[in-house]
Amino acid sequence: VGPMAGIISQSMPVFIVKNETFGNLSFGTMNEGLGKVLRYGAYSDDVIIRLKWMETVLYPTLKKAIEKIGSIDLKSIISQALHMGDELHNRNRAATSLLYRVLAPAITRTSADSENAAKVLEFINSNDHSFLNLSMAAAKASLDAARDVEYSSIAVTMARNGVDFGIQLSGTGGKWFTGPAPVPDALYFAGFSKDDANPDIGDSAITETYGLGGFAIASAPAIVGFIGGSAKDAQNYTLEMYEITASENKAYQIPYLDFRGVPTGIDIIKVVENNILPFIDTGVAHKEAGVGQIGAGVLNAPPEPFARAYMGLAKSIDDTKERL
Known part of the structure; x- marks a missing residue:
């Protein structure tokens, strides 16, 4: 699943979400942020540069961190975020902050490049919609089982x-x-x-x-x-x-x-x-x-x-x- 235009090309990395009860998988893109971004129909040079950075820096950094963690309980994050002012579609500030708390220690421990680690953490922290694509994928994994x-x-x-x-x-x-x-x-x-x-x-x-x-x-x-x-x-x-x-x-x-x-x-x-x-x-x-x-x-x-x-x-x- 992808928000707005939902564009997913062959080279774009995705999150993999597993329904632990039924075993089915869903997939979601990584969120680019707001404003002039691909999912809203923008395709200027800065949009492409950001997407390439997400492919070459953000993705491998997150992959190593998540492998270190093992898995992230999205259900728990969603449940907590609903108590903190989010509804997990247009407002994901709390959920993104909770995700950041899970990822940050693993990113700092697994990244070989401290500057890349800092930029990844800054990117997640500056984008309140970082969790949106995960809430969508969690929803799809649950609904597909029905x-x-x-x-x-x-x-x-x-x-x-x-x-x-x-x-x-x-x-x-x-x-x-x-x-x-x-x-x-x-x-x-x-x-x-x-x-x-x-x-x-x-x-x-x-x-x-x-x-x-x-x-x-x-x-x-x-x-x-x-x-x-x-x-x-x-x-x-x-x-x-x-x-x-x-x-x-x-x-x-x-x-x-x-x-x-x-x-x-x-x-x-x-x-x-x-x-x-x-x-x-x-x-x-x-x-x-x-x-x-x-x-x-x-x-x-x-x-x-x-x-x-x-x-x-x-x-x-x-x-x-x-x-x-």
Whole structure:
């Protein structure tokens, strides 16, 4: 998985995340930071220079450090970060800090070049989104284990490509159900407006599919404050998501809701019948290639994919019954 444009080429190193219970793997790119970066459509010389540095310095330094550590418990970091003001999509400051604490001793002990070690630590420390790609990969590793449950109406993927918004269900295999991707309501950087924005894009809505991001925004009221909302608004957004989910994840608790587990397992039947759409927080890319990020904000998923998934699941169930 990759945020925003989600570009992954053959030479780009990735994180490998293992679901320890079921054994399946997921993969995520390393985060470049914010602003003019590849995932937001920028491709200037400084973007390429940074990517080459990530390939030749950041990657081998992290590889040695993680091999020294053995493994990093992402579930524990996510759980703690939710108690520290993160929702693990648009706000990852606490999770990145916790990751830094795990990595720093191993980096200093395993790097043969002290200057490279310092630059890697500075890069992680200066990028509050360093953990985002790991939260996405953790979400995918968990959700992939929920695939292929017969008749299940639970969404296992939500993704956007800048044109369409698509979902997949546990009970309908690899079939995509799509609709037009919306443009986020956002706080735009100086000089930009909604007219400049590309429709929503990226794999990062896998975090909401997992119960994080917009579904856990009560843990990160600062995000809503960023676009002019209140802490109460953040709580209400999360409370509404309980109306369209199958369960609560007690491993991931929200302090502001008396440590209630995050709403987990989007049930598309509930989405359609309750007329409540998943709430997502997201970054905003310029509609023209090369400009990069122009803001951040929130949006609801479009209704069309869920209505089509509802009908598709019903047809799948009918077809199965006819074959019996």
